[in-house]
Amino acid sequence: MTRNPQLNRNGELQHLLTIDGLPREIIAAILDTAEPFTEVAEREMKKVPLLRGKSVFNLFFENSTRTRTTFEIAAKRLSADVINLNINTSSTAKGETLLDTVDNLAAMQADMFVVRHASSGAPYLIAQHLAATDRDHIHVVNAGDGRHAHPTQGLLDMYTIRHFKKDFTNLTVAIVGDVLHSRVARSQIHALTTxxxxxxxxxxxxxxxxxxxxxxGVRVFHDMREGLRGVDVVMMLRLQNERMNGALLPSPQEYFKYYGLTPDKLDLAKPDAIVMHPGPMNRGVEIDSAVADGRQAVILPQVTFGIAVRMAVMSMLGGM
Amino acid sequence: MPLPPAPELCRRLAELMRPHMTPKTALVGIHTGGVWVAEWLHKELGIALPLGTMNVSFYRDDYSQRGLHGGRKPSSIPFDVADAHIVIVDDVLYTGRTIRAALNELFDYGRPAKVELAVLADRGGRELPVAATYCPHVLSLPAAQSLNLERAEDGSLAFTVVEK
Structure with missing residues (x-):
């Protein structure tokens, strides 16, 4: 069997590319490591020196202000130097290939690449290229690739569930919405089952x-009311507006009627069920404002925990 | 070389510290063993300021090799560090690296008036110029052995020597 490309010879995390195939112990170690980092953010001095002198390059081939910002905050709170590159407005626009861009940044002594790309597998391609050219000391974190994976989102979701529900082994979790186009859903499903x-x-x-x-390993429901019955956790997905044009859906109004999370649909879940959303939310399309701002929503804690989880991942990689 | 029982060392440590405690004194225990000792001293010495705790993993120079060995427990400094008299409490003083990390972390919270160090035992083997202010017991252990403080379910403390 070939070695998991994310792990080094000692079975430690070398890159974070996907949750699929990640051992349960590593996922648990990331969640455990994140816990004390939540306290760092509450200090007046929100910084620890773990990645001092390291250069973290945020390579965003696809726009995402929120994800890029949370990675940037996480790296800065670990005292790393952060360089943000929005590549769609830079060299690739002039014709440079992905791996040429990577080679150039590696020549600038990069220690870590945080990669967001519209093509599935781009971070894996970069990791493979670095290994093939003896530059294993540079770490790659997948910040979302195509329809494939968004592992830090999946991990922060697990952290949020563990924070509010303590234990995974007695839960019923529902993921609602555009699973087809969602890298978040794939990462969530792998993490939950693991x-x-x-x-x-x-x-x-x-x-x-x-x-x-x-x-x-999931149960499929087409009727939202039936699917929400008795669940402990409701994980909403964002409905990308561009899907409306592809004839996959009739209209936002009709989607909201059948698959929007409204207070009366949420009433079918357990009374202490939590509601999650990876953001940015489309109010009135996949989620009702009364739910998004309601007492069961943990959407803003997800954002806060996301920084701690990204700090944990980066410190586990960069500290090697 | 027999080791005095940990409860006796705790009592002797408290007597060494007692004359120097002021209304501005605060104790900060280092996870995990140091927190146990600090909890006991805090009560015994009637310290008014709330007890602080530190997980110094983020500040250690060997994080890359050891990871977060302080476990999941976060730091908590529930008093104003500026101008306080702070006694860092740990179970065993060894290389001095933990204390170096603790001092770095502490100063990220503010500028204390004075910082001292209290430990139950000094086992030698220093790699940094660090000394305890209060220490009831000094011994010399070879590098192949480690001196560990353990806490039983009833809360009682005991030292064990473990071959690495």
């Missing part, structure tokens, strides 16, 4: 589900 959640449900119209989704 951590031993006994029942993971996906709730979506047929047009927004990938074929063979059942093989990922």
């Amino acid at each position: 951590l031993g959640v006994p029942e993971v449900r996906v709730i979506a119209p047929k047009t927004l589900l990938p074929t063979g989704v059942e093989r990922m």
